[in-house]
Amino acid sequence: MNYDTYLLNHLLDKYEASEGFVKGVSRRRVLYKPEKDFKLNEEIVDPIEKKVFFKVINKLKEENLIDFKWEKFEENNLISEIWLIVEDTSLVNAYTLCHRVSKDKIATQSIEILQEKRLIIKTPWMLELFSTILEEADVMGKSWKFILSSEQTRDVCKVLELLDNHRGSNIDKRILSVNLFSDSKYFENNIQNKLLQLTTRYLFDWDSTLTDREKLQQMGIGFAPELLYFTGPIELVLESNEKVNCEFISKGSYLGADMLSEIKDINCLYTKIVTIENLANYYWYIQNERKHDTLVIYTGGFLTRHQTLFFKMLKTENLSELYHWGDIDLGGFRILLQIQTIWPEIQPLKMNVATFEKYADVRKKVNNGYIQKVKAILEKKEFGLFREVLIKIVETKQILEQEAELYFKS
Incomplete structure (x- = not known):
């Protein structure tokens, strides 16, 4: 087990769910208690692994990423609690070590993509979709978490932009997929469900009898003309x-x-x-x-x-x-x-x-x-x-x- 990234990811998950992350300030520590982590305890029951774990913990403390304290009368044997250092430099280094982008930055990336596309899209229902999402993001602030990653947001926007510019009848989804991604199955395998999930949550109150194929046809994707x-x-x-x-x-x-x-x-x-x-x-x-x-x-x-x-x-x-x-x-x-x-x-x-x-x-x-x-x-x-x-x-x-x-x- 990579104890450094395992531990930091746990702490970063707690941090992103905390009041301090949402409001930018909090006196409460972002704590992790090793004795409650069964997966970790199965690893460090081995004395050699336990020494490796303690070595990693001390190194993370030296790098000012975390701090910790021992159980009373159990120094160098049992750790009571570990907490994240929530200073700007420490957080940047923690995210970097985990090869991770913070939740608010992911949201910001998606917001920037949607704002950019809203300036060029002309189809009314697409504009309504973008506006509804951006309004929700504005109201919720840092607590907002988009249902798509920034890469998924880009892919969905590529599809919407093609549909917006398409002047003919409905476009076959495999032709759409080849045109945009050079792969006839990419849309169906990676984007279709995300697009339906997005439009269902933010825009369309779909008739419960409609199939996914019929929903896509209403958006301009399918075999038959509208x-x-x-x-x-x-x-x-x-x-x-x-x-x-x-x-x-x-x-x-x-x-x-x-x-x-x-x-x-x-x-x-x-x-x-x-x-x-x-x-x-x-x-x-x-x-x-x-x-x-x-x-x-x-x-x-x-x-x-x-x-x-x-x-x-x-x-x-x-x-x-x-x-x-x-x-x-x-x-x-x-x-x-x-x-x-x-x-x-x-x-x-x-x-x-x-x-x-x-x-x-x-x-x-x-x-x-x-x-x-x-x-x-x-x-x-x-x-x-x-x-x-x-x-x-x-x-x-x-x-x-x-x-x-x-x-x-x-």
């Missing part, structure tokens, strides 16, 4: 001047995102638009509430680049109503704010306190970490439209998913 779902009175004018009238397809239309480049105009025959976050609610709405003059669009979460382009092709002048119906949670509110960057006049539908109270029996509990995120945005100007219902979320520690509303309508 599908745009809509129902209502529009007429697609193709580059060939041919027209496709979707007005009487009452059960829903589907458009491959790669077809957008072949559409030169959209004739809009509607007077009302409703966008809907959840697919089950989208189908329920077109079957039960949609009027003939209403265009209904399924968003599926944050808008992709193709959905954004599609929205911009639709005319919204002189509409009688323009609404978005989403979950009563952070994701639902953020999706509406994203759509408002395209259509500033769009308003929430069934996303208020009255709806939240009406379906109290089917609301979903959330943890304290989620509530802290809600509290962090309560006073932000852009969330002012949802302030009353955000307060209810904090009070009840619950959210309301759209699907729950359908339980009472079935």
Whole structure:
């Protein structure tokens, strides 16, 4: 056993979990008690190994990395406790000896990478992802620990940057992997789960029925082109001047995102638009509430680049109503704010306190970490439209998913 690095790593782990590390000052020592370490005691039961251990301990003390004291009446036989020297030079030397980067430096590296990429990324959901992570880091300070290493952060950002610049339909993940890493399996083996973990924690409230493949497809990674779902009175004018009238397809239309480049105009025959976050609610709405003059669009979460382009092709002048119906949670509110960057006049539908109270029996509990995120945005100007219902979320520690509303309508 390498007693020096073994001991220092134990002490550095304790240090990084301590108040002194987080706040920068503490009177409490970072202590390690050898008698409680069964692995160490199995090694030094051998008298020769014990001498080696004591020699290492004394050397680390001479180098001002640690200090220690003997058990009373057991000098040169039993060590009572060892503590880390938390002076700047000592800490630098301890990390160097362990070939280790401190937790706060790892976090700082990831923050710098995300800040740099946020300046060049254009896709709204990616910007939202970066902003959410950086806000959490800012609030937690030195106690923040990112779920990715700095190298994993770089890899994930490379993937997001490629997707952001990709102008075609979905890109096959093996082609993506070869383009970025010269290895067709690198993305699947090293990045895929990290990307899904990151977006699940900080951004998307994925439908529980979605497979990993379907989640990746929503982000632009997969075999099939993205599908745009809509129902209502529009007429697609193709580059060939041919027209496709979707007005009487009452059960829903589907458009491959790669077809957008072949559409030169959209004739809009509607007077009302409703966008809907959840697919089950989208189908329920077109079957039960949609009027003939209403265009209904399924968003599926944050808008992709193709959905954004599609929205911009639709005319919204002189509409009688323009609404978005989403979950009563952070994701639902953020999706509406994203759509408002395209259509500033769009308003929430069934996303208020009255709806939240009406379906109290089917609301979903959330943890304290989620509530802290809600509290962090309560006073932000852009969330002012949802302030009353955000307060209810904090009070009840619950959210309301759209699907729950359908339980009472079935």
